[in-house]
Amino acid sequence: MLRFKVYENGAPARQVDLTGAHLLGPERVPVRGELRFEKGEILCETRSRAAAALAIVWPVKGFGRVMLETPRLLERREPYNLVVELTRGQLMRISLKREDWGLYDYPEGEPVYRAVDAARDLLLEAMTAGDDATAFALAEQALSASVTAGESVGNLHAEAFLARRRTSGQLPPRPIGCRLSLDEVYKAPVAGPIHPQRLPRGFDFVSVPMSWRYIEAVEGKASLAAIEPWVRAIRERKLQLWAGSLLSFDEMHRPAWWSGGAKEYDRLRDAAARHMKQVAKALAPHVSAWEVAAGLHARNPLKLNLEQIIDLTRMAMQVARQAAPKVPAILTICPPWGDYYANDHQTIPPLLYAEMAIQSGIAFDAFGLEIRFGGEGGPRYVRDMMQISALLDRYGGLGKAIHVSAAGVPSAPPCADGSWHGEWSEDVQSQWLRDFYRIALSKPFVESVSWHGLADAGETGANGGLLRGDLTPKPAYHQLLSLREEICAGRE
Template identity: 45%
Template sequence: MLRFRVFENGKPASSVCLDGAYLVGSDGVPLVAQLSFGDGEIRCVKRAAGPAGLNVLWPVEGFGRLMLETARLQERDAPYNLHVELARGRLMRISQKREDWGLYDYADGADLYRRVDEAKALLVEAITAPTEAAAAAKADASLRISTAVGEELCLFHADLFLQRRRATGGFVKRPFGVGVLPNRGDDAYRERLKPAFDFAVLPTLWREIESRPGSPRWDPLDLWVNWLGQHRVHVRGSPLISLDRLSLPDWVVGDQVNYDDLREALLTHAAQLVRRFSHRVQSWEVVHGIHANNSLHLSLDQLMDLTRMASLVVKQHAPRATAIVGVVVPWGEYYARDVRTIPPLLYADMCVQSGFHFDAFGLQFVFGAPQEGMLVRDMLQISSMLDRFANFNKPLHVSAAAVPSSVIPGRGGDSPVAGGGVWHAEWSEEVQARWLERLLAIAFSKPFVETVSWRDLVDHSGRIPPTSGLLRADLTPKPAFERLLEIRRNLIGDRTSQRSRA
């Protein structure tokens, strides 16, 4: 068992929010464990032996409320001080990234380095403090500094490499994308795409296309694909295969699912979809999150078989199209509660080692909702995750990014602090714009990231979070939309000039 003492105002805490909390092992894989709180302590009972770290949604004064991870710790009889271990864990990760990025001797980084040293000194004071309450106070002070400076170091590194990439023209021709709604065909909606986006992510849900077996409905997709082609906006179809319950037709889902029958039906659907749009869709997300959303409880071998099959369908029927393997919830929190899924990094490694014919990975970063996998993480964590996937030597696409532009209450209408987390300030249109700006800087500073797609063009009540669009429901632009246009002009020019050169 791992135990963590928690303090509030110098006294043992009376309550701690454990929504979304989980343990992670030394290999980075979430662990099955039972977490509880009582008598000022978090108790973590895990099945697996070996060291583990606790991930918890944690308030940091002046920064927000975000997922943070302790150092990896061995089980022992005495409880750990959670405040100290969170501060230690943050500084360890900063040290790792400074080494990876070589951020030690840049003159412009001197103030950042000084603040890292200040956070380290406070951690030493916490470790040597005479009481645990005093240690918690010093550790909190260390964490306040290290959380802020960790993100600033990440942005400092991004700015250096973004300038280099821009100077060398290292961007692909069409790096900016956005998700659209197939049932929105009005001109006002479509026209908003043209000035900002190089491609549209068009949902191709099996459930919407073939609600009755053998009777596919193509009209909404045909209309969209034709319009996009006429206006020189490329198309990404997503997903070809998804096992999310909301993506599957009712006639597929039953008490007993025969895998061979399911595979045949999926193959037929995927093949006819790719064939129909083979000359008009430039990229496909061949699978979307099947490692995490396995509603049919398929085996690992079956999930990998579907990944291989979907990739082959694209390469056979649209060989010039880009085949993207979509990864959702890249930190893998879901695996701690459902071992019938596959941890994301393990899944990616298996795809590469198995020799599947696909071109890239797509990563999803959606935060700000009180839901598993959507609890707030900061830019240092996002940047580090992109770097981890770069180790597979495949290009990366940020296939869906989204945060809300207004507060999303927690369960039962609680305050936003108890919801999906806070990044710098309560969610607002300006905070959303600032988050988008920093994400784009970090993603495009990395030469292995080819495109970034914002998940929603317009706010939609059926989405989580519902206010994650770049446009309000009345199609007026939010600050994030204007910020994206500005960033686009600075990086690659505007769409009008690109079309005139084409």
């Protein structure tokens, strides 16, 4: 059993929120285990004696509540100090990424290097403290310093490589997009022309979700009426149209009339193929990219087995290829972190699914990644920018182009999935957009980034849009325009 001591105000903590906490094995894949809190300690019972890491959403002073990980640890008689181990894990990841990125001798990086060294010194003080409570207090300072330093390392790398990509002319020609939310397209259908403010300037393309649930509300009777006004408006504004989420089984996309499970797989496959062929036939002349399948590895309420999930992925790609052979086909990994796998082993870890899609010979052009926190379809636990940058590198290493098919964070609390640089606000949302886009577009394999949701939807409480419910722009929208002007200077 792994045990972690937790203190609060110099005394053993009375309670700890374990929502989202799980154990990680080799390759950071979640493993089964039972977690509970008793008498000031987090107790982790694993199914084996192999080393495991604890991942937990933790409040970092002066920063926010983010998912953090300890190093992989072996069981021992004495409990570990939780915050000491979280800090140690963070500094280990910083060291690995600095080596990976070669960030040791950039002159402009001196303040960042000093911040990393200061965080390491604080950790050493915590590890040599005379008592556990003092060690915990010092480790909290070290954790705050290390998370902040980690983001500085990620931002330093982003600035250097974004500048290099821009000056060498390697930035993609159409990097900025927006993916409409289901609320915008289906829950408030537009009878007439789309208001111009609903498609403001600054985008190269707009992705429209092709929700099976809404398109085929009655089995065998498909309707694209809700989509048609958006398609017309996008074409009139000379933007590219992307068709999103053609096949997904989460509750927002799965047809309400479907009541079968894995035992009726052949019927499910036929119904899914029919839906996709109908959409593909209607939109093939207008579409610039297909987001063919989304989240099949993680959203598995039908309890499909591995072979069936891979077969559906292959079928979906074949339908898209047949409809428009020259249009890029994107396989979306949603979510890209494997937190869900800890509680449902009938799903597939995301990186394993991505690797299997390649190794199985499925023909597709790029991966899509959804990197957004809060909002519908969660939980999506908040990560810091260094973790996000490292995640992009892991998928980029698979040899396919990457499209961030949905990025986003809320602009107001509450958000049960965590916080970043304080409570969510319009200004924090704008800051997150700035840092995230610069990191993503600095990667040589990232070809586009799409924001999830144009405008807030007051009826559902969604507040992650670039525009408010009355269509006035938020600071995040102005930040996006500023970024676009910077990276596209001289090309328009």
